[in-house]
Amino acid sequence: MYEIQKSNPDSSIILKTVDGTSKGQQRFQRLCMYFHGVKQGFLVGCRPLIGVDGTFLKGIVGGVQLIAVGLDANNSIFPVAYATVEGENKESWTWFFKLLKEDLKIERDYEWTIMSDKHKGLIQACGQVFPNAAHRFCVKYLHNNFSISGFKGEALRRALWAAAKATAPAEFVSKMEDMAAIDLDAAKWFDDKPPSQWSKTHFSTYLKCDVLLNNICEYFNSKILDVREKLIIEMIKLLRLYMMQRMKQNRDIA
Incomplete structure (x- = not known):
């Protein structure tokens, strides 16, 4: 020291x-x-x-x-x-x-x-x-927890990443609706997970960085x-x- x-x-x-x-x-x-x-x-x-x-x-x-x-x-x-x-x-x-x-x-x-x-x-x-x-x-860690909760499969993985990469509020809503169409419970799994924590569309503008x-x-x-x-x-x-x-x-x- x-x-x-x-x-x-x-x-x-x-x-x-x-x-x-x-x-x-x-x-x-x-x-x-x-x-x-x-x-x-x-x-x-x-x-x-x-x-x-x-x-x-x-x-x-x-x-x-x-x-x-x-x-x-x-x-x-x-x-x-x-x-x-x-x-x-x-x-x-x-x-x-x-x-x-x-x-x-x-x-x-x-x-x-x-x-x-x-x-x-x-x-x-x-x-x-x-x-x-x-x-x-x-989001990789989030997806692991998502899978552990029983929501597996390529379709749900793609739906999660599509919502995470959304850059406009309307696009985010649309991607979450797509997920709900695949599995309603999967979409509800995100109810207590604010999109500001995992989706580009809700990230703070102070950072100027959309890393996921x-x-x-x-x-x-x-x-x-x-x-x-x-x-x-x-x-x-x-x-x-x-x-x-x-x-x-x-x-x-x-």
């Missing part, structure tokens, strides 16, 4: 501990990292969109890696921050979101969009920390498969290296 602060001034490295088994002993619980150059690059050159996700660590101590990833002007992924936490729950997500909001100095959260899956703890934490931000859900998938996080996770098997300190070193390499690639493209 001290070496990173020395070599990357104004970076944020937040360590949280809890009481250990022995009196006066502290035990590692969470670590969150925001590099100064990354924060500045994100605020200057990226869209007000943050994709977030959590992925399990495979080391002997377990835990979860939380990530926040943005989109730059070339629609390339822009890793923003990551945190190693004890588990994916409301408390850990709230902690991560609060640090993210503070470090990025987000005041008008209604101008921002958060994209994620529908993990219950994540949704609650996002609503608490970013109450006015738009919240999109990955959280691929930015999935791509990041695919690049750290081996890293997730390491011990905490080694894993953090390798994540830092990947972050720096990704930033260099973004500069070369620009």
Whole structure:
């Protein structure tokens, strides 16, 4: 932590501990990292969109890696921050979101969009920390839940994506009517899922971006498969290296 602060001034490295088994002993619980150059690059050159996700660590101590990833002007992924936490729950997500909001100095959260899956703890934490931000859900993840609920088949899959890709209110209504014609219950499944969370036609106009998938996080996770098997300190070193390499690639493209 001290070496990173020395070599990357104004970076944020937040360590949280809890009481250990022995009196006066502290035990590692969470670590969150925001590099100064990354924060500045994100605020200057990226869209007000943050994709977030959590992925399990495979080391002997377990835990979860939380990530926040943005989109730059070339629609390339822009890793923003990551945190190693004890588990994916409301408390850990709230902690991560609060640090993210503070470090990025987000005041008008209604101008921002958060994209994620529908993990219950994540949704609650996002609503608490970013109450006015738009919240999109990955349509691929939505379709998986749709299928699990019993609505399978190519016709329904196409109907869902047609509604998600609709760009005008009348078109959205028409596509949902097409879905109802195939299976009325399938269309009713979306009654408690606001179209502003998954259809282009209802997206916030602040973002100027109609992305429907959280691929930015999935791509990041695919690049750290081996890293997730390491011990905490080694894993953090390798994540830092990947972050720096990704930033260099973004500069070369620009």
